[in-house]
Amino acid sequence: MLNLAKQIIEGRRLTATDDLSFFIDTDLNELCEGADLIRKTLCGSTVDLCSIINGRGGKCSENCKFCAQSAHSHTNCDVYGFLSTEEFVNDCRRVSQKGVNRYSIVTAGRTLAGADLEKAIETYRAMHEACPDMILCASHGLMKKEDLVRLKEAGVSMYHTNVETSERYFSEICTTHTYKDKIEEIRSARSAGLTVCSGGILGMGETWQDRLDMALLLSKMEITSIPLNFLIPVKGTPLGSRPRLSQEEILRIVAIFRYINPTAWIRIAAGRSYFDDGGAMLFRAGANAALTGDMLTTVGNNTSQDRDMLAGMGFQLKNL
Ligand code: SF4
Numbered sequence: 001m002l003n004l005a006k007q008i009i010e011g012r013r014l015t016a017t018d019d020l021s022f023f024i025d026t027d028l029n030e031l032c033e034g035a036d037l038i039r040k041t042l043c044g045s046t047v048d049l050c051s052i053i054n055g056r057g058g059k060c061s062e063n064c065k066f067c068a069q070s071a072h073s074h075t076n077c078d079v080y081g082f083l084s085t086e087e088f089v090n091d092c093r094r095v096s097q098k099g100v101n102r103y104s105i106v107t108a109g110r111t112l113a114g115a116d117l118e119k120a121i122e123t124y125r126a127m128h129e130a131c132p133d134m135i136l137c138a139s140h141g142l143m144k145k146e147d148l149v150r151l152k153e154a155g156v157s158m159y160h161t162n163v164e165t166s167e168r169y170f171s172e173i174c175t176t177h178t179y180k181d182k183i184e185e186i187r188s189a190r191s192a193g194l195t196v197c198s199g200g201i202l203g204m205g206e207t208w209q210d211r212l213d214m215a216l217l218l219s220k221m222e223i224t225s226i227p228l229n230f231l232i233p234v235k236g237t238p239l240g241s242r243p244r245l246s247q248e249e250i251l252r253i254v255a256i257f258r259y260i261n262p263t264a265w266i267r268i269a270a271g272r273s274y275f276d277d278g279g280a281m282l283f284r285a286g287a288n289a290a291l292t293g294d295m296l297t298t299v300g301n302n303t304s305q306d307r308d309m310l311a312g313m314g315f316q317l318k319n320l
Contacts, residue, residue: 001026004259005034009041014260016216023256024208028248035255035286038262047315048225048265048289049306050102050137051095056082056116060108062141062176064164065238066201066231069108075236082107082116085123092127096134098303100292101318103127104137104160110177112140117147121154128155137197142177142185148192159189162227163217164200166210173204186221198223199267202253203231203245211253215260225289226257226264230271247274251285258286265289272301278309288315 004012014020023031058079063072092103105120112120124136138151139160148159163182164170170179182198189196198221200214218226230250233242245253250271257266267289272279278301279290292303307317 001030001034002037005037008038008259008262013219013262014216015220016213020212020256020260023212023252023259028252028255031255032251032281032285035258036284038258039266039286039288042262043265043288045315046288046318047283047310048102048267048318049100049292049303049310050104050267050289051100051293051303052104052106052139052291053083053088053091054078054108055088055105055120056080056107056109058108061110062174064174064176066173066204066234068234068237070237073234073237075234082119085119085126088123089126089130092131092134095293095303096131099307099317100303101133102135102137102158103131104139104158106139106160107141109141111142111144113143113147117150121150124151124154124156142181143188145188145192148189148194152193157195158197158225159185159192159194160197160227161185161189162200163198163214165204165206166213167217168213169204169206169210183221186223195225196221196223197225197227197267199225199227199229199269201229201231201270202250203242203271204239205242211256212260215257218257218264219261223261224264225267226261227267227269227291228254228257228271228287229269230274232270232273244274245271247281250274251281254282254285254287267291278305280309280313283310283313283315 058069058077059071060069068075068077136156137158138156167179233240266287268287269291292306
């Protein structure tokens with residue numbers, strides 16, 4: 001594997017025409033060692049931490065099977081309207097004081113429009129003014145290009161829209177919107193001048209080939225920030241009784257994404273809690289970014305513990 005890692009460092013890129021089946025059963029330690037070498041050589045030792053806030057919760061019209069906020073699920077997740085600008089600005093300041101340099105509002109729902117969109121625009125402007133060093137991201141579903149342009153003008157620099165899984169498996173996970181909608185959204189965000197953060201959720205019953213296909217698609221689309229979530233099954237969702245992925249499987253997935261997307265931020269999101277030590281091993285398997293603090297509907301990792309752990313491993317926090 002070290003040989004392949006060196007080839008990637010020298011410029012080789014893996015594509016859908018390569019036979020990548022060896023990734024599935026190659027020695028895990030060697031795989032991770034190679035992924036770590038690629039990360040170190042091509043990305044350096046900077047780590048990018050971000051935090052999110054669930055800006056509007058529950059009652060979503062869409063039927064994503066993993067999601068506790070879907071109206072099609074039977075969970076008791078919090079249901080509330082778009083938070084106030086003051087609440088967002090205060091939370092953004094709190095996160096900024098903890099040394100996190102990237103902050104995103106995420107809203108449940110197919111899209112963001114009407115009065116909530118106006119509130120969001122006002123909020124992004126206010127956060128940009130209150131925390132000028134904070135990089136603002138947004139995640140509001142399938143938005144129109146002209147509305148994405150407005151987000152950009154209000155201070156947002158990156159738009160988050162996960163492809164979630166492979167094209168083949170997507171319709172097993174959601175039928176209220178399509179993979180094509182997701183790809184179109186990525187294109188719209190780019191044409192609005194935003195960079196794109198797109199990854200997905202692993203452990204939803206997809207095959208290894210689906211995982212490879214998702215990694216290859218993100219590479220082909222030159223996605224520079226790839227969040228990887230490891231499903232935390234939530235009771236009441238259609239995937240509520242799925243078995244959890246093993247640590248070995250998670251490490252293998254992270255490493256494979258690094259080989260296929262050698263220069264991207266491989267961002268660990270939900271599921272880091274499957275590791276006792278805050279997920280240090282993930283950052284020796286190719287990861288170099290993470291969500292810190294709570295996830296949307298599940299508890300996450302403590303930011304100061306994350307900072308200490310990453311500093312102890314020799315990483316520097318971006319912008320610090
Ligand atoms: S993932 Fe987003 S679009 Fe899908 S059900 Fe949940 S809130 Fe709705």
